[in-house]
Amino acid sequence: MRKGILLFLIPFLVSCVSVPNQRPAWIDDPYDRKYPEDEYLLVVGSGSSYQKAVENARINLASVFSSQVEAFTQITTIDSSDGVSFDELFEQGTVSSSVEDLVGSEVVTSFTDSLGQTYVRLAIHRKENAAFLKNRLTELTKELARIRSQSSTDRLERYRILLSSYPAAREAQQFADRIWVLTKELNPNHLAALRSELRSLARSISVEVLVHSENDSHLLKAGFEGALQSLGFAQESGDYTLTVTYASEPVLFEASPYAYERYQLSVILGRDDTVVRSFGLQERIAALEQGDAKAKALQSALNDGIETLIGLLSQ
Structure with missing residues (x-):
């Protein structure tokens, strides 16, 4: 009789000590007493695996940086058209929203529910990360000062010197943006100052575009003029x-199903009888029809020519 009672009680006791798989509160509100908002920047990511959850959390963290910086920029910037033109021409990525470049973040909590969905809480310590960013910003500020210390009486040469510092100024601004997101501390806007100085200097320099081409000279003229105007x-x-x-001229290959067009582009930036910068490009372009190959060759020459010209101006 006693054995029967004992066997009956065992499953009852097991059911009493079982703990349900409860959803943690930090999934809906990542901040708590251990990780307060004034000390940490926290985001939550989820996925079908731990790795997927971490990847999504890092994407969410990048989004926090980029969205806050964008909102702050819209409030404090009157006209950003100059910056857009420069950024498009230099084709630089935005560090503020780069997932790969988010240093100092770590997973502090994780949870997997009964359906196999994993959640992670990703944290950045505000002061520690800001201190790292400030050190990098200080290095870039010194580099910008070194470049600006170079002098020249020629306005185009001065423009070239300043333009060569644009990537460093943009990176410095992106670090400054992150520091602001973490601590709300403002740092000098090196990028805005450089854009303003470059545009002011460029307004004092006139460049006339002359195009020699049997066909579509107006497209080449408009393209190069547009690039110079953006600068x-x-x-x-x-x-x-x-x-x-x-x-350009057609290139025939009897066994090929494609049509080919080879172009040659020559660009010379000169003053009086002096060549300041020059380069030449040539390439063979393929398409299904000869007319399409001819059009693609022209567009390729224009795009590559503008990119090369801007590169030469900053060297």
Whole structure:
């Protein structure tokens, strides 16, 4: 009789000590007494595995940085058109929203529910991470000062010197943006100052675009003029002349189902009889039809020509 009672009680006791798989409160509100908002920046990510959850958490963290910086920029910037033009021409990624470059973050909590969905809480210590960013910002500030210390009486050469510092200034601003997100501490806006100085200097430099081409010279002229205008240069005869020479011809391959067009592009930036910068490009372009190959060759020459010109101006 006693054995029967004992066997009956065992499953009852087991059921009493079982703990349900409860959803942690930090999934809906990541901040708590252990990780207060004034000390940490926290985000939550979820996924079908731990690795997926971490990846999504890092994406969410990058989004926090980029969205807060964007909102702050819209409030404090009157006209950002200059910056957009420069950024498009230099094709730089935004460090403020780069997942790969988010240093100092770590997973502090994780949870997997009964359905196999995993949640992680990712944390950044505000002061520690800001201190690291400040050190990097200090290094970039010194580099910018070193570049700016170079002097020249020639306005285009001065422009070249300043333009060569643009990547460093943009990186410095991105670090400053992160520091602001973490601590709300403002740092000098090196990028805005550089953009303003470059545009002011460029307005004093006139560049006339001359195009020599049997076909579509107006497209080449408009393209190069547009790039120079984005950099701030005046479009009129005077200081410098940008001479663009373009030619293309069909290339026949009997066994190929494609049509080919080879182009040659020559660009010379000169002042009086002096060549300041020059380069040449050539490439063979393929398409299904000869007309398409010809059009693609022109567009390729224009895009690559503008990119090369801007690269030369900053060297």
